[in-house]
Amino acid sequence: MVFPKRSSSEMESCAGSQVAEMPHFPKSARGKRSVRKKEAQSQGQMMCAFDLLATVAGKLLDEGESSLGNMSAGAAGCPKGVRVKQEQCDEEVKHFKNEVTDQDSCNESAILPHIAIQRVVSHARNEDPKAKSEAQDKESSMISCTKAELGCNFGAIADRWSPESVESGAFTGDAAASMMPPATTGFHKIASDMYNLLDPMDVDAKPPPLVSSDSTGEMPLYGDKIHRSISFPRGPKGAMGFAVDRDDDDDKSSGCTHPSTATNTGFRPNCTAEHSRVKKLLACKYRKVAPARMHRGDHSYSDVDRKPSFRNKKMHYTRQRTQRSTFKRRKMFDRHSVMASEEFGRASGKGNTKATARCFHAASFEANKGTNSMPFQKSCESNDSHVKLRIKSFKVPELLIEIPETATVGSLKKTVLEAVNAILGGGLRVGVLHHGKKVRDDSKTLMQAGIGHDDMLDNLGFSLEPNCAQNPSQVPAHEDASFLETIDTTEPLARIAPADSSSKHGEVDASQELALTPFAATYQGSDHDSVHSPVGISSPDKVSTSSRAIVPVPPADSNAGAVVPANKSKRSPEQGQRRIRRPFSVAEVEALVLAVEKLGTGRWRDVKLRAFDNAKHRTYVDLKDKWKTLVHTASISPQQRRGEPVPQELLDRVLAAQAYWSQQQAKLQPKTPPLAEARLLT
DNA sequence: CTTAGGG
DNA sequence: CCCTAAG
Structure with missing residues (x-):
């Protein structure tokens, strides 16, 4: 038989000692699974740390929102920009580390994020190298600081980052280089390297023997790369994720850091991949709403928490199923758009005022860019009992937006705009919140409602609500709580970046994330949404009771991007949702071919x-x-093929592998042991 | 839950 | 991609 060079060698190897083992693979695979799982768990802690880091990064990104937009416009710019910020972040972290170390008391968890953020936000300052080095020196000690997880985590993060970030650049370049399919000849090889290096699965699961037995020369690199990838991928990944990643606020609320609470218990276990994912998704939104919710004394928190954990139980595939039902990116806005300053005050208390504000503004209509203060304020003119209110921004009701990752930022904006218009078109009404409670009685005078006193400023809030459907029965309290997703600004960036060369790696588990390379990170963008949807989806279910269950919108054409005011109906028939179409990238095909060549078609x-x-x-x-x-x-003939053209080389390998394995299967039928085959082939 | 195939 | 029968 004639196989492409590589294929043949590989096949043979498989057929040889390998094949015999192959059959066992499934078992090992299962074992692997557990292993992976385990790892994921153990890495859960890290996640917290990462989240934190992410938070910081998030701040940065937030701050650079405007530039971000620009970058998105100019595709290429993004990655770079991100990286830079990341570095800054890194710096911050280091600094931070120092501080913590010095303090020695990591208990003040609350302060940590604060510090970090502030620094980040006001990245104006130059980092003094001295502190930096110091930080490095103290890294070890840092880690020992187990008392306050936050501190500890932070330390860990810094640890991870600082050293790596340096290499990161090089690595990136490296990866980039290998990414670029050079001569077709080495294509698959490169790809394999790429995958090896990207594929966490291999890292944690692949039994060395199997690997080594593989005749290919890629394996050697394997280990090496793996190591590296494990050590720093964070950086790049983080960069991407940062925009989305939660921030300290989140951490606190999640309980990872928060000293108090019931939430803690519930949350903790969730500091796992899933959770983090969710958190990421919720990031901004969550951040924003959290205070509000607390304010209202709602249960949403637990809701959010549980969701993840709930999903955690399920296995990958199950999860996928769940997720798949709605690969939607949702953009939801807390209906309580205008938060009273009180809430912000709280936020600031936690040390994230800026962040919150930023986020808030970003999410809202950006009515008042540049102002970090409260969304609205009252200039109480004690004068003649007139109450002057200045509403700086409104948030619109929930929006569910579905848009292909390939869409441009511009189209995203457009989509969002359309969504907003759709809602506006339906008519809006304004809700007034006083002391976190909805003031329903329109006949009341402000005075009667208690609005107008000095405190008012701190307790008054406005919200935009869909004029139609909304039923009074809905209790504003919990509904939206769970839907606090925000589009991760990152997405666009990721998207725009280096295409989806390495498509197959999204991050799920901490462990996996670790194995990600910068490029992988890029690719994650796509995965992210898959991630997104789950959250959204699960939320609706859980919150189905709530008024604004999100109504999975029939995915309009990918280009168009579907938009739906999530308030329309209460039911969330995500069930019937057809998954969005996600054409396989060449890289993915490559990976698939590679895998099939090794494992076979069954x-x-x-x-x-x-x-x-x-x-x-x-x-x-x-x-x-x-x-x-x-x-x-x-x-079929190349002319008949459609979509992204797959390199002929790959197709050839497909045919070869297909032929090989089908033959193998055929021989297997008659009860011919693979070993025999192997001998023949050899 | 996985496979294997048809739709 | 979806749906399903089978294992």
Whole structure:
């Protein structure tokens, strides 16, 4: 038989000692699974740290919002910008580290984020190298600071970052280089390297023996790369995720850092991948709303918490299923758009005033850019009992937006705008919140309502509500709480960046994230949404009771991006949702081919695990289907093919592998042990 | 839950 | 991609 060079060698190797083992793979695979799981758990803590870091980064991004927009416009610019900020962040972290170390008392968890943020936000200052070095020196000691997890985590983060960030650059370049499909000859090889290096699965699960036995020369690199990737991927990844990642606020609320609470218990376990994901998603939104909710004494918190944990129980695939039902990116706005200063006050108390404000503004209509203060304020003119209110911004009711990752930022904006218009078109009404309570009685005078006193400023809030559907029965309290997602600004960035060369890696578990390379991070963008949706989706379910369950909108054409005021109906029939179409990128195909070459055509689950473990949106069924189409594609004339052209080389390999494995299967039927085959082939 | 196939 | 029968 004639196989492409690489294929043949690989196949043979497989057929040889390997094949015999192959059959066992499934078992090991299961074992792997558990392993992975374990790892993920153990890394849960890190997540907290990362989240924190993310938070900081988030601040940065927030601050650079405007520039961000610009960057998005000019695609290429983004990554760079992000990285820079990241570095800054890094600096901050280091600094921070110092402080913490010096303080020695990490208990003041609340202060940590504060410090970090402030510094970040006011990144104006130059970092003094001295502190930096000091920080490095103290790294070890830092880690020992176990008392306050926050501090500890932070230390960990810094630890991770600082050293790595340096290398990061190089690595990135490296990866980039390998990413660029050079001569077709080495293409697959490169890809394999890439995957090896990207694929966490391999890292934690792949049994060394198997690997080494593999005749290919890629393996050696394997270990090496893995290490590296494990050590720093954070950086890049973080950079991306940062925009989205939660911030300290979140941490606190989540209980990871927060000293108090019931939440703590519930949350803690969730400091796992899933949770973090959710958190990321919720990031800004969450941040914003959190105070509000607390204010209202709502249960949403727990809601949010549980969701993740709930999902955690499920396995990957299950999760996927859940997620898949709605790959939607949602953009929801807390209806209580205008938060009284009181809430902000609280926020600031936690040391995130700026962040909150920023976020707030970002999410709102940006009515008043540049002002970090409260969204509205009253210039109480004690004069003649007139109450002057200045509403700086309003938040619109929830919005559910679905937009392809490939969409441009511009289209995203447009989409959002449309969504907003849609809501506005339906008519809006203004809600007044006083002391966190909705003032329903329109006939009351402000005075009667207690509005107008000095305190008012701190307790008055406005909200925009859809004029239509809303039923009075809905209690404002909990509904939106759970839907605090925000589009991660990152997305666009990620998107724009280096294409989706390495498509298959999203991050799920901390461990996985660790293995991610900068590029992987890039790719994550796509995964992110898959991540997003889950949250959104789960939320609706959980909160179905609430008024504004999100109504999964039938995905309009990918380009258009569907927008729906999530308030329309209370039900969330995400069930019937058809997953959005996500064409396989060449990189993905490459990975698939590679995996199939090794594993064969009948073990899709393993293929999934091996090459797409991180691609949460690719199920083994998808892979199987893709293979099917690939085989078909390979057998038709290039002119008949559609979509992103797949390198002929890959198609050839597809056919070869297909032929090989089907033959293998055939021989297996008659009960011919693979070993025999191997011998023959050899 | 996975596979394997048809739709 | 979805849906399902089978295992």
